[in-house]
Amino acid sequence: MNNFDWVQPKTIAEAATAVKNGGVAMSGGIELLCLLKEHLIEPPSVVNLKSIPGMRSIDVAGSGLRIGALATTTDLAENSVVRNDFPGISQAAASIASPQIRNVGTVGGNLCQRPRCWYYRDPEVKCLKKGGQACYAVAGNNEYHAIMGGGPCHIVHPSDLGSAFLAYGATVVTNEREIPIQNFFVLPKDDIDHENSLRPAELVTGVTVPNDWKGARASFFKSKERESFDWALATALVLLKMNGSTVSDARVVLGGVAPIPWRSTEAENALKGKSIEDSVALAAGRAAVSRATPMSENRYKVPLTTNVVRIAVLQAAGLKAE
Ligand SMILES: Cc1cc2nc3c(=O)[nH]c(=O)nc-3n(C[C@H](O)[C@H](O)[C@H](O)COP(=O)(O)OP(=O)(O)OC[C@H]3O[C@@H](n4cnc5c(N)ncnc54)[C@H](O)[C@@H]3O)c2cc1C
Ligand code: SF4
Structure with a gap:
């Protein structure tokens, strides 16, 4: 991995400025470390969102749930309100990875994790998604790839929380706006480079879940x-x-x-x-x-x-x- 500066912002605005200057956001860091170690990204700085206070809570508001972007997968799986009123979210959270990963991985990081496609993860391979000329999954090994909505890239989205939040009609809250979750994830035919509609320097600060499907x-x-x-x-x-x-x-x-x-x-x-x-x-x-x-x-x-x-x-x- 390349050398990078370690940025500890105290506010989301400071974090956004650091990202605008080329830094990359880190929440739990589980996925980010892989991206760095695999040389998929070589940023000048890593911006530690965990240094910003107040982004881990899960609150019940009159209109529904407000989940901070730094809430961990374990927080979601074990929260009694989520378990009782929005059980699909807690079940999805509890299914993710291992207890150790759930204790560290966050809501924001889960929604923004990058594809698991083995061609994408191989630093030696420059496929379509990495600015190359071809999707190697088409004529290659595609047993874990998409059966719907694919083309020209055929990844599957790895986020189980994304499925749960979509089912409950959630909204992704960022430092700039609120994005209905059906507009958050994007198909490769609309944007081959990104899996979501976040703008440069836009950071997920939380997720709200309305009461429409509560209970x-x-x-x-x-x-x-x-x-x-x-x-x-x-x-x-x-x-x-x-x-x-x-x-x-x-x-x-x-x-x-x-x-x-x-x-x-x-x-x-x-x-x-x-x-x-x-x-x-x-x-x-x-x-x-x-x-x-x-x-x-x-x-x-x-x-x-x-x-x-x-x-x-x-x-x-x-x-x-x-
Ligand atoms: C072995 C293994 C098995 C797994 N299995 C599953 C599974 O079954 N289901 C599942 O859903 N997940 C799974 N995961 C993913 C895991 O649960 C975490 O969600 C994931 O690693 C990222 O969480 P994180 O908080 O560590 O994010 P980070 O590693 O900190 O960040 C991940 C990415 O999101 C960006 N990012 C982070 N936070 C923000 C933010 N607030 N705003 C904008 N961008 C942001 C980072 O820049 C980075 O690109 C698995 C992971 C591992 C290692
Ligand atoms: S599925 Fe997407 S990420 Fe995988 S090889 Fe094809 S273009 Fe690359």
């Missing part, structure tokens, strides 16, 4: 290769509002299958007005992948995602998933 039945189900800690092969976050035994409204967000957390209105429509049973959950799973365009090595993700959605729907409805 809804929820399940986050994640399929991964290793049981211990791993990023997802596919995830589904399902929220259900019930009128008696009938679904009056539903949210279905997929993770691990697209360059952004992927809301499936097809799956939601397959659930609305129905009583949940296995055939309905399976229909929602099939609807979720109805527009999938898998690559040469990731066809397995289509039936996998179908079943991941099916299980999450059954679990959200309080039914046993086999």
